[in-house]
Amino acid sequence: MANPRSGGGKTARFDLVNRAESMGARVWSTSAEQDAASLARRAVHEGAEVLGVAGGDGTVSAVAAVAFATDRPLLVVPAGTRNHFARDLGLDIRNPVSSLSAVTDGVLTHLDLGVVGPHVFVNNVSFGLYADALLDPGYREDKARTFASLAPDYLKGTQGVEADVDTPRGTVRFPQVVLVSNNPYHIATPRYLGRRFTLTSGLLGGIVLKGPTDTPPDLLRALRSQLLGQQPGPGPAGDAAIAWRAASITLHGRGQQLLHAGIDGEPVTLPLPVTCEARPGGLRVLLPRDRPGIPVEPVPGRPRAPRDH
Structure with missing residues (x-):
């Protein structure tokens, strides 16, 4: 194809x-x-x-x-x-x-x-600003304009993900952004930010950006602290983001039945609760045989997960 x-x-x-x-x-x-x-x-x-x-x-x-x-x-x-x-x-x-x-x-x-409901994903499922941008009719033609028109409401806290998400640090209510990836993204260093050095960990990566604070957070510092298992620093930077790894990640409804999402860059609507799972x-x-990039680790003998949908 x-x-x-x-x-x-x-x-x-x-x-x-x-x-x-x-x-x-x-x-x-x-x-x-x-x-x-x-x-x-x-x-x-x-x-x-x-x-x-x-x-x-x-x-x-x-x-x-x-x-x-x-x-x-x-x-x-x-x-x-x-x-x-x-x-x-x-x-x-x-x-x-x-x-x-x-x-x-x-x-x-x-x-x-990764699987979410009847869908699979090779990269990620996103909820929040990016998912809303995908629904805009003009997104493909002018991505910068679309994000610029949507971002202010998210930054002010008047717009967010209409769901609660379970994290290792408790349930986050009305987050700004939720990103679930097929294997965790590297976020410890700027050079490889957003890369995945393995696609065989058997885990999803979860990233949640919480609501706005008085001072714009240093999100890279906050995420790096979480990924490396360090205690977050004082102030809004340490409280603004949560990153973790899990076999499944669930978002719960907040009084509505449907949630907009972006699955590998394509807009979808999912019924709540939404559960993302690793396969x-x-x-x-x-x-x-010859690949110039940072290759995934081949696992020729690994058993395949059952297809149950």
Whole structure:
């Protein structure tokens, strides 16, 4: 499956369709009529043994859901703008062609996956400012304007996540932001902020930004303290953020039944309570043998998690 619109047209610029077909792959491109998930299901119906996907994180996540449900290995070609999942796989996001080598000489490994209700996520589920931005009709065309229009209400505390979230430091009510990631993000140093050095810990990462305080918090300091198990410093910085690891993370309702969320950059609405869970080893991924980035640890013998939805 290839998304011709991802990454400003990377699929065409790198001639990925022709290159993949020359290696024996059959390629379908997404369109207004057929999205990546429906094409992946069609490929399975027609006997595909491996599901390859060229696109950004949203496209990759959609095909990963089908791969998980049908027990097919996933092959990722980074052809999006950010390529967060591909980057954390250690793939060369500057040269997506290099990932095609996995078609003929790949290494099969088992990686973790996150699930929330009927959905899966390879990167994260977000609640709050980012989730609301995704619902804005103009978000894709002007992301900066969208965030600028939404941020003031969050910073003032008049807007937040309409739910309570359980954390190791107690229940946080009406947080500004809740981010649940498939394996914890690195937040101890600015250089690798937001990276995941493993996708095989079997745990989710949770980050909660609490309500506003009189002084803007140093969020990086606060999160770093939590990740390293240190006592938070005095003042609002130490009280503003909580970061932890867990097999499951739950958000409870505050009088309403539905909650807006962003799953791997795509807007969804979820019924409360919302429970995110880790599926250790739940996704099989076919990787090229040579990967220039910081690679995930291959776990070829790890058992797959059961698919119960």
